[in-house]
Amino acid sequence: MEKVNLYKKRDNALREKFNDIAEEYEEYRFTYPEKLFDDIICYSGEGRKALEIGIGTGKATPFFLKNGYKVVAVEPVKNMLEVAKRKFSDESIEFIHSTFEELEAVDQYDLIYAASSFQWVNGGNRLGKVYTMLRKGGVFARFKTVNIILPEKNTNNTILIEAYKRFLPDYLPMDVSNTNMRYEEYESKGFSDLKRNEYYIDHELEIEKYVKLVNTYTEYLVLDVSLRKEFEDYIIGKMAGEKVAITQKCTLYLARKH
Incomplete structure (x- = not known):
């Protein structure tokens, strides 16, 4: 099975798969650690104007609203945007149904x-556009998360990893891929004061809820339906009622316009 490079492909049909899972995304996806947001505020300051690239259902948005930011939120996927609008109906937030690429600077x-979300933005000058849209001294904060299954956490994790090896060997959730900040890329666009932080949170989920979570991952959704069902039936059959331990790794990149 050839692994799909989603972020190179980035076609509209693939992106629109999120339309089908907007409610599940909101229910089952983890949020981000409080310390990550504290570090952004410490670096950037409080209570000013912010642009969110790809709000999704608004997993990251509440913290910035709570800290006095006026948020303009861009989101290309209609159903994700509708969930966010429903969540923040009483908040001071402006929604724009658009890609970041299409947004006028x-x-x-x-x-x-x-x-x-930034991995979904097309174009070699995406950092350049961010730089242009920042005021002098403004901050770009990019953060992402990966959910890792480590065998040493519990015996159920070993069963789950064996299931991945059997059915989905290209999608082992043990990827601690290179998350180094490409300093030269940021510096070439004019950014400085670059920082990178990592955060780890442990979660436990019943296997049935783990399947719901996995079904919000685009790289999983693009797989053949019969293969997904075979994998899900296998792990639920082996681990019904059991829990798996998930290590959520979040990486934050910070850069400033001078």
Whole structure:
């Protein structure tokens, strides 16, 4: 089975798969650690104008609203945007149904942030556009998350990893892939004061809820339906009522416009 490189493909049909899982995404996806947000505020300051690239259902948004930011939220996927609008109906937030690429670079912001979304932005000058849309001294915060299954956490994890090896060997959730910040890429666009932090949170989920979580991952959704069902039937049959331990690894990249 050839592994699909989703972030190179980035076609609209693939992106629109999120339309089908907007409610499940909101229910089952983890949020981000409080310390990550504290570090962004410490670096950037409080209570100014922010642009969120790819709000999704708004997993990261509440913290910035709570800290006094006026948020402009861009999201290309209609159903994800509708969930976010419903969540923040009483908040001071502006929603734009658009991709970041299509957004006119007419406003300037004190903070631009992207939560598990910047990899979907097309174009070699995406950092350049971010830089243009920041005020002098403004901050770009990019953060992403990967959920890792480590065999040493519990015996159920070993069973789960064996199931991945049997059915989905290219999608082992043990990927601690290179998350180093490409400093030269940021510096070439004019950014400075670059920082990178990592955060780890442990979760436990019943196997049935783990399957629900996995079904919000695009790389999983693009797989053949029969293969997904075979994998899910196998792990639920082996582990019904049992829990798996998940290590959520979050990586934050910070950069400033001078």
